[in-house]
Amino acid sequence: MLFKHLPDELFQALSGSNKTLIEAVLIDLADIFYDHADDPIKDKSVIIESIEDTLHKLDTLAWHDDQKESFDSPKTIHDYALRIYHRLVSTGWLVEEQELYRVSVLMTPQISMLLKALIEISHHGKRNYGATVLSILSNLESVANHPTERGVTLSQSAEAARDFSAHLNQILLGIRSLQLELFESRDPKAIVAGFFDLFVEGILITDYKTLKTSNNPFRFRRQILELTHAFLSDLDVLDNIAQCYADQQLISMDKAKAMVEKDCRDIIQTFSNIEQRLERIDEYRYRLEKRAADTARYMDSSRPGMANKIAGIISDAAKFDAPPVLKGMIGSRFIGVASAAQPSKRREPPPPRIMTPAEVSAEAIKVRDQQRxxxxxxxxxxxxxxxxxxxxxxxxxxxxxxxxxxxxxxxxxxxxxxxxxxxxxxxxxxxxxxxxxxxxxxxxxxxxxxxxxxxxxxxxxxxxx
Known part of the structure; x- marks a missing residue:
């Protein structure tokens, strides 16, 4: 089972009234336990000091007694730190080990992996895929040049491609859910704030603007697909890579070949349909940006859709032989100049143009060589x-x-x-x-x-x- 390696009381600390304090402390403790250059087993005093440092950064402190405990209500930062420390120990986040008079604190591997995953989810946002695509290409070129010695790096490329594909799906679903949420809102401030906080800061990848340029991170897609197809078509190379898989992972040759073929097909599938997925993401992004732009434009002037209403008023007025006279409305500015403003239309990309190489005559080549x-x-x-x-x-x-x-x-x-x-x-x-x-x-x-x-x-x- 998924939770058989975790204590039953683990999530009680994150579900009570003090979950905000516990969350802030766990995020800072993760940096201490993830320090690759230090001992993962810490002194108890170090953990207490780290908790106190975290509490000093918080604006307000309030402790709610969700259950009866033998401690008095905390009054100082140190009391708060001790109360949070004992709560983390009692729920299984921290483990104490005592050797004579020295008390050490550590995190079990399962708890450490869970905390790392939770922090990645909370910080899940922008990513830069230029380096990811380059690393995949570099690994594939290394496999092509040295299939017997470095063939196992193909699995790393496949894992990076699968992670990249999963993140594109998350971007697509995140934009779609955010679009539905903002479209249902009638509060202009909530729409604009949600667009910047949830979309710009939370979903958009950092190198999104480069996707439409010549320096986009997917310009190496053709080389990646050619190398991967070459691995599957060349039986000698495929056998060498599978042999490397078998030697490194201590598996049979048949199982190694199956893993190599699966990794290659995952890479091919990821980079073959990348354009269609990016187009869908771009379509959702355009709708979302248009909604936010309309809302921001009309927040101080009128309401979204006013241009259509004005067009309807003009159509109704055109039915009369003489224009109707408005009485008592002189000086009233219920419709402003900016009310009829329309957002800029979506710029369609130019149609693809077939590039044909220019043929140089043999006489011109001969003259050029003579001049050279x-x-x-x-x-x-x-x-x-x-x-x-x-x-x-x-x-x-x-x-x-x-x-x-x-x-x-x-x-x-x-x-x-x-x-x-x-x-x-x-x-x-x-x-x-x-x-x-x-x-x-x-x-x-x-x-x-x-x-x-x-x-x-x-x-x-x-x-x-």
Missing amino acids: RFHEARQVTLPKMESYLEKQLSNNPSKHILDFTIESVEDFVCFDHLRYVGSLGVSAKKIEDAFEIQFTHRYLDVHSFVECREFTVVRRSKAPC
Whole structure:
């Protein structure tokens, strides 16, 4: 049974007249017992001090004696803390252990799990699913790359997908119930307050606004579905993942395969129908926001639906041959300018557009490659110049300007920059150490390419031959 691990008196503390005090104390005690860096077994004095700190934060203190106890009515914060402490011990929330004169306090695993679940329910609200979807994708990519070693992480992805799907259902049902509740209300303040308190602060996920943008958390859905389908279609990968399941969980191979297939299908089902579920959530959200917007707009001017009433008055007045005359209504502003205001209409998303890749002709690709190669050839780099000089001088100690050959664009660029080696900066220091350029005052026409001063390139003695 579900409650066989819990004390019978456990929920008495949360159902009596003092449940507000007990709830506030339990929420703060959860932080103490959930401290992962500390010992889960606490001293009694630490628990009493924590209860006192919680009571100091409350506005008012009032204790109701629901049952006869041996304690007097509390008068100080310490008395209140002792009374609450003994109530938690008597109902099973806290367990005392005594060793000589030292009294320790702890929570059983079942009570701790229950308290954690209750706090999560009370704080159940906004979530950010961008990180959740990224973690699922990261785990699936890890499984695809290392199915034998990390295949068990597929179960974590499936659990995260199931939790995500359950939360979407909770959002949908929460918006629907809130919509019915607010539609039945006739109090404008209650409608606006309920919208912000229950919907904006309690139901809406934090990254909801990004769902309609290019940076939305579900932009990796296609990769997730492709990886998951690949696991099911590739029998070798499926066997490797199942083997990892069997080794990690100590189960049979057949049972492991069944678990792998179930996890994959849960992920596929979650991310396949995500758009339809988000559209339903968006539809309920639009109705709810429209109701709240109408109410807020007409709170200070008139009532919701006044625009339709004004249209009806105008239609009735149009039936008369002469407009009726209102007597005694001069100066009365029973209908204001803002009364006929209508809320902005829902903006429909643009229809989907089929993206077709533009075809580039083979001639354009050829010209682009030729231009790219030409620009690369014009670039002056140190390795190019060193290679050109070594090729020209070969084993010769020196070479005259007219003996250099120019067979390509690279050769011409290197030859033209030999005259400016001294101004190329630190990067050309290596060439200056290996070769010396000796100029004369005479100008020569070299191979009908370029006219420049005559020079001779001499290999320095320390340069390799």
